[in-house]
Amino acid sequence: MLLNHDYKYPFTYILGWSNSRYEQFCLCKRKYYYHRYGKYDTTHHSSKINQLKDLTSLPLAKGTIVHDVIKGILSRLQRTESPIDKDRLKVYVHKLTKEYYEKNTFSEHHYKSRTDNFIDALFEEVHQRIVLFVNSSSFSFILEKALPVKNEWIIEPGGHGETRIEGMKAYCKVDFLFPINGHVFIYDWKTGKSSKLKHKRQMIGYSYWASEALGISKSNITPIIVYLNSAHEENPIKLFENDIVHFPEKIKTETRLMYDYCTNIEKNIPKPKRAFEKTDKINICMYCNFRELCFSDE
Numbered sequence: 001m002l003l004n005h006d007y008k009y010p011f012t013y014i015l016g017w018s019n020s021r022y023e024q025f026c027l028c029k030r031k032y033y034y035h036r037y038g039k040y041d042t043t044h045h046s047s048k049i050n051q052l053k054d055l056t057s058l059p060l061a062k063g064t065i066v067h068d069v070i071k072g073i074l075s076r077l078q079r080t081e082s083p084i085d086k087d088r089l090k091v092y093v094h095k096l097t098k099e100y101y102e103k104n105t106f107s108e109h110h111y112k113s114r115t116d117n118f119i120d121a122l123f124e125e126v127h128q129r130i131v132l133f134v135n136s137s138s139f140s141f142i143l144e145k146a147l148p149v150k151n152e153w154i155i156e157p158g159g160h161g162e163t164r165i166e167g168m169k170a171y172c173k174v175d176f177l178f179p180i181n182g183h184v185f186i187y188d189w190k191t192g193k194s195s196k197l198k199h200k201r202q203m204i205g206y207s208y209w210a211s212e213a214l215g216i217s218k219s220n221i222t223p224i225i226v227y228l229n230s231a232h233e234e235n236p237i238k239l240f241e242n243d244i245v246h247f248p249e250k251i252k253t254e255t256r257l258m259y260d261y262c263t264n265i266e267k268n269i270p271k272p273k274r275a276f277e278k279t280d281k282i283n284i285c286m287y288c289n290f291r292e293l294c295f296s297d298e
């Protein structure tokens, strides 16, 4: 089975649904505005908005570095099948953590909830999850079953995973995908809290992307979520007919809700900022990158 996912859609400005975009939209409309439409703001300079938008955090950093290390491990396996040297892996994890730590600004530092250098704590957290991964049944399965088709692996494909779900623009980007005997396995690594219902939606989206981009039937796709927290947990998603049939309708409804906040849908131009309500849930604001703006807004 030759997997080809390089198709590029013609560029359009219209917004595209993604699980993360809609989650952000539901969490706080104002946050969604700053993230997606900051350049239209007339109160705060776009450089300030971008600075806050680019802040990372410990949980985000942990997830990103774990993804980068796993990507590195899988790419290495494509080059050589020699066993992983645990000491060299540790050095590699430390290198990536250090690079990430030095390149990014943490919201914990920006908002002074921490003033210490927590690179060692971050490294320990990432390393613990990588050790879990290389000792996991998921990794054993990949070594045993997927290695023979390593030339057909798709590891974090470039771009944003643009696709169409019944004609609607959407973005669904997989972590890792491979075929075995005409069946496709999609893996997604998670370092945050386990939320099977929420993550299942995301995986249905990935199945749509794979089906559209690779021309395979959804019945031949198994999406698998791998949680890497205090323990390894593998959660294969069973796609029921109902999930598949109702998914496009849900995406259309959610996309239309987001369209309602545009004055020009085709060009993706937003309504004025005041239309994007602030959440009244203080526990969301407490961890929001944009909280310094909200306290000074009208």
Ligand code: SF4
Residues within 6 Å of the ligand: 028, 029, 030, 031, 032, 278, 279, 284, 285, 286, 288, 289, 290, 291, 292, 294
């Ligand atoms: S601080 Fe609160 S209200 Fe303001 S953007 Fe963030 S989450 Fe929304």
